[in-house]
Amino acid sequence: MASNPNYGVVTPEIEALAAVSRSHSNIDPKDYIRFDVKRGLRDLNGKGVLAGLTEISDIIAKKIVDGESHPCDGKLYYRGIDVEELVTGVLREKRYGFEEVAYLLMMGKLPTQEELAAFCRQLAYYRTLPNNFVRDVILKTPSGDIMNSLARSVLNLASYDQDADDISLPNVTRQCMQLLAVFPMLAVYGYQAYHYKEGNSLFIHAPNPAHSTAENILALLRPDETYSYWEAHTLDICLMLHAEHGGGNNSTFTTHVVTSSGTDTYACMVAALASLKGPRHGGANIKVIRMFEDMKRHLSDWKDEGEVRAYLKALLEKRAFDKSGLIYGMGHAVYSLSDPRANILHGMVEKLSREKGRTEEYELYCMVERLGPELISGQRTMYKGVSANVDFYSGFIYHMLELPQELYTPLFAMARVAGWSAHRMEELINMGKIIRPAYQYVGQHAPYQPIDQRK
16 A cells, blocks of 8 residues: 555645634633633632542642631642651662552552562562564554553553453452553563664563562663662652642543543553643653753853853743743642652752762752742742742653653653552542533534535
8 A cells, every 4th residue: 555645744735724723713711701611620729620539649738727728838648648758668668669659549558568569479470461562562663752652552452451341340450450560661662662763772671570660660771771779769769759649630630531431441541641641741850851951051150059040030031941931840730838749859869969970960950949939939920839849850860860751751651550540440439420521612603504605
């Protein structure tokens, strides 16, 4: 079959069609106010509209004092347990914590030693792909967009599951655990396949059943499969912090919406991946890395506070980097005074920067973290405070771990599949009506015109 030379090309005819669509789809911004529409399911103060209930995680960013709301230092709880305590616990006990967090989120309680060991054995058992899957699915059509490659692989796995459409809780639990186990392989192999297509060597390592998720990610990715103690533990903490973040974030809400339709687990996870792929949800840490790369090119002295302040001011005034007016990694839809995940990573990144000999870069990050909120609040009216978010430091950590930028968002997905699984299971257990919000029609009614009378 001959290929179409215009496939993937926006032709003048398509441009014209897009212009027609645009001219007939402009909604008056005043109508959103007139009909009291909560755009983005948020009110004018940015507070999310209550759309559901969950017992999986809780985010605290304000306190009510004498009937008034006041910003407070952020807190994140998984099944009622402070994430900072979870991280402190695994670091003190010198073990890996992501698998424990996955169990906690999905099963609803902290596992005993025996339960955690059994859970890890089950993940190790599932950490394999169908025969020839890597060759027939991943290597056959490599893509530079690893999120699309990951989504394609997940959908293809449904073809190997004889009970793919069974949404009973035991079967969904099995499917979620299998996906939790193989997400790192699908993403890393997808990257290696594209890397090979571009003329580089191909490394397809088998996972080690005795290793944690974080250890396997590093070993699968690196030609020599080696990593340091602190590298693996730092990545493990990142996975713990990215595993879940309330029911209202875009990809998790997508999980609830899609699950409520009764669809299968594979389609549900791909819908969540599609949401996370959007640059307004996942991928923010890539922007942080690129912003700092641009900053370093323009600074003659990284320690000169005046120079750094001037650059940040230029960012806000749309004169630097991508002219967006944003200091990437600053601010969050919920947190104001502090993001607890950023606070945890701050300490992790300090130790890793010493190991990697990049303390000067770490000090630059600290300066931006200190100056950014001051400059933002000085130039813009804020309904709440602003502080560094988790993406501010996670990208720097991934960069020091020598992870390719193409895998930054897939790494987010490798962790978040634990939270998506928990929310899918919760939605199924408490299945109500299909989620169907209302939209107000604001167009005009018009009579049908015969085709020879249209202009």
